[in-house]
Amino acid sequence: MDHFLYRNGALHAEDVALADIAATVGTPFYCYSTATLTRHYHLFTEALSPLPHMVCFAIKSLSNLAVLKTLGDLGAGMDVVSGGEYLRAKAAGVPGSRIVFSGVGKTREEMRLALGGGIRQFNVESEPEMRALSEVASSMGVIAPITVRVNPDVDARTHEKIATGKKENKFGIPIARASEVYAEAARLPGLEVIGIDVHIGSQLTELEPFEQAYLKVADLTHRLRAEGHDIRRLDLGGGLGIPYERSNSAPPLPLEYGALIKRTVGDLGCEIEIEPGRLISGNAGILVSRVIYVKEGEGRDFLILDAAMNDLVRPSMYGAHHDIVPVVEPEPAIEAQPYDVVGPVCETGDTFAKARPLPPLAEGDLVAFRSAGAYGAVMASEYNTRPLIPEVLVKGDHFAVIRARPTFDEILNRDTIPEWL
């Protein structure tokens, strides 16, 4: 459920008409709903209660400071995968004690940054990383709390680019080698082993792969405890999928996911951590764009929008589907017609949808891409020197620009022409 609904024939974000935002900030733009972000965060906390737990929002899915502050103020932790994301979490007012550092290639500078500013734990992904972290922590006279990310060799049955839990993926250490790796971690002077971490992929639409992975984590918890490790926290990753197509069957709900967690690892006496990104941010955001031209083609019409692949890359990168809806509600009786929905970028890959049935649209009409909150703005680029598009946050009947569109001067001034040229 989200808060982008038609009211009196006009698509709204909560109580604000999107056409009003478009008139103020121009198109294209991203728009996020505070009520939807809040609701999704609470779905997870409710699903995990009464287990001791922390829901750490995966910043990489949507990293605007205003969004992070919205969630942080509710008590959310943050899952970061770079020094930059760590600084975002801190800038949004989230204390280090609620920040988890994930990622396969943390640098020593990033480790120093997080150890200096405070950190809940590092999710370590390899032995070389473990040794580096121990060295950095020792040199600073501190101890780094860690979990080790294990790779359970489970098929997440999702898009190959976002499956992370098979043994051929670059993530984590093979679960079969866990005893050895944990033994080394325990010997390293700068580390304190506190738990286990697992994350098998993104946009999972079934619970089965989670179940397989979490059962393996439960086994491993017993084994590592028997080997003398004080396993007291389990980080179970993110990855729960969202319905991108309203018409399709729905992925499992957070409540069902929570029940699965309780069933598989709930009686181990561990604090549970999860790192959802997409399920919190995905349906909390839309991308609003204007039709520049309708071009008649052979056997199809092209809807040429002012948004392009550089603004929302998921369709061209993952072949992803986004529902597209007109901002003015169509009459119920109106007959849909197929459009190829494209952007202005000079690549055939700049296609959002082929033969998409839509009500008849004309130049100047506004459309909205639904479910664009996650992996939307954060993956945008300025390809074709198209300025990064603004982000807007709505709360009730008010809205604010939370990232402004850069001017062309700002863009051009980032380049320098050497004086010898």
Ligand SMILES: *Cc1c(COP(=O)(O)O)cnc(C)c1O
């Ligand atoms: C990407 C990622 C997440 C979030 O995944 P979602 O599918 O957005 O929930 C969580 N943890 C780690 C380690 C990740 O890499």
